[in-house]
Amino acid sequence: MTKEYYQRKWLNFYESNEYMQNKVNIIFNNWELNKESFLRSPEVGNKGIKFSDDFGYSYFCEFSVETILMIFCTMLRPNMKIGLGFDLNTPGQIRKNVLNLFAQQGVQVYIFEKNSPTSETNLRDLLKIDRKLNGGIYFDFDQNEKAWYIKFFDVEGVLVPIKIQQKLVDSLSEFNLSLGNYSNIENSINVSYDKVFESTFSKNKLFNFLQADDFLSNLKIEYSIQNEFFEKKFNTVARLLNLNTINSKIMMLNHNVSLFKSKFKSNDERSDLLVLVNKTNQLKIYNKVSGKLTEIENDLIAFLYIDFMISYWRSAKMDNKLVILPLNAKKYVINLLESYSINYAYENQIYNEKDVLFSYNQGIFSTGLNDGFNYDNLKFLFYYIFMTNEYKIKGDFINYKTNQLLNVYNLHLYDQIRISFDKIFLKKMDLIFSVGQKFTKTHEIVKIIKHNYESYGNFYLYTIILSDDSRIIYQYDIDDSKMIVHVEFMNNMNKMKVQNKIRFEELKNKAADAVKFAKKF
Incomplete structure (x- = not known):
């Protein structure tokens, strides 16, 4: 598809929204620079379909949300009934458009009263209580990740399989969404939040x-x-x-x-x-x-x-x-x-x-x-x-x-070290360790597991496994700009307690020295 094709789709959708039209034009005025992030689909993960801060198809806005829901509607059988839940932070226009979209598509919606403190749990419980529903959708703002999710549930209140979620986003940028301005045809049935909550927690x-x-x-x-x-x-x-x-x-x-x-x-x-x-x-x-x-x-x-x-x-x-x-x-x-x-x-x-x-x-x-x-x-x-x-x-x-x-179960000594660390040095950490390298006089690196994974404000670099089953985990706290070093020392039952403690301290010092070294070169 061409640049003009995508630009026309988005501008037509937001024809009466000057603010969003300006955002679209900024993207297309620098198309080669913005193309990759704009066309990127939302990420499918363990907790549902996750949106990003990049403006485009992965951004939580009316266009991307409604396109996903229209793709969802193409998978439905006639006369389907679904439960809907909205995080209180959900923009009012998205909520309104979602309800009207489903009404237009002939999908009967059961929804908690507006402004009720509905959570994902409440929708899951509704699906277990009301057996006439065919599934549910929850719009969630994750406070810890500061990210929006759309979560699709089956009749048992369990997230639908990953392959179905992936299907919803794979054709996102190619799907021809011709909607956007709906007549006010909302036709939903209100569900009592209090009744569901008290029934579940009785x-x-x-x-x-x-x-x-x-x-x-x-x-x-x-x-x-x-x-x-x-x-x-x-x-x-x-x-x-x-x-x-x-x-x-x-x-x-x-x-x-x-x-x-x-x-x-x-x-x-x-x-x-x-x-x-x-x-x-x-x-x-x-x-x-x-x-x-x-x-x-x-x-x-x-x-x-x-x-x-x-x-x-x-x-x-x-x-x-x-x-x-x-x-x-x-x-x-x-x-x-x-x-x-x-x-x-x-x-x-x-x-x-x-x-x-x-x-x-x-x-x-x-x-x-x-x-x-x-x-x-x-x-x-x-x-x-x-x-x-x-x-x-x-x-x-x-x-x-x-x-x-x-x-019985705790065979290790544990400690956690926090060291101030600028993220510009993160790449240098990759140059410090290698398999077969001596970590201390008595420890050799036998395995390095690279994670490169961000979770709840932390970036996990890698786990280092040593020859005696001790482990070092390097984790970067993004908000505090600190490297967190988790040290797990395998107690040697044939050694005296004081000997284990000395080796534990040596291991901690070496683990911390690696972080300090990365800051210097």
Whole structure:
């Protein structure tokens, strides 16, 4: 297709929108420079169809969205019924055009009331509740990635296969979209957000998969939530479950736990669980361990949850699915999965959601219940509360579990080093390491796994595997301009503790020296 063909399509579509016409003309006035990014399609990944900031077919705007939906409509049978959900940040014009487009195509739409705090989870739940629907679409703005997604779901509320999503974007730039200005023919059926939410989170529905209809919590839960909508939902569910909660407003500014403890000296005595949720719904959890509130790091949360859920997964014959790990997942999580014969993969590999059991990343978790890439966190949090309550009933059982981690699955010493680092030096990191190279006097590089993968504001460079199974992971924090070096040292059981510690310190120093060296040459 010619430059004139694309320019005419876009200008005709936006004939009454001067602002967008100007943006289009800027692109085509520098066509050779902008051609590649303009024609690039949105990216298909584990969480749906992801849009970029580059103006063109991968940009979240009326033209690209409506073209994808028209391609979708060509795949539908007559008289289809679908559920629709919109993130509250969805532009009003896109919402209006989407509804009118489906009405024009004869697709019956079921939609939550306008301005309701609908999440991806709510739409998934609607599809499971209302069996007359043939599928659903959710328009999502990911606060952590600062990116728009369109997510297509099947009748079970599971993301449709990757090959179908890919088909929706492969012909995007060649599809002849002749629409744009619709008469106001919206013909949608409103769905009660409150009814779906309360039905899903009622006590007998939330935990019925665990056969726990009589769930009664004796936990004392303290929380601080910076996201207004998450807090309202949390409070609603806490009331439905009759939980004993305390809202700690003191922590709303910066989630400073040391400040929190200094203000409330009796905190360790009065709370079994402390839950922090930031503005982008990322979790930080503190459990009472040996009488004191202790931060449960990201990987340990996943470790405890996997160990708790394994009996259910096995009874439901779900344990043949994959657990998707972040690229910096600690080795003790991998050891646990291998001990249970559960397969795993990493976040930079693409899988159909129906093949995924559970996944997690930086403060975000799926539930392990047929929603492998849904990181809503609300349901997960209440399942984690249920788990903590069960362990408390068993007599501070969480102490046993954390000790089990240290004694059985954790064969490594861990540390994390943060070093100020300008991104202009990133390419130089590739020149430092090679297979067969001596890393320390006792460590040789046996494998280098290059990632070149960006996730949640971090760029993963590579994982270096050493001759004794120690690992070094290099990860760049884009916002803070810092290199994060994850050092995992394999304990040698034949060496004294002090000898292992000396070698661990040597390994950390060498790992950090490599970053400093890259800044110099």
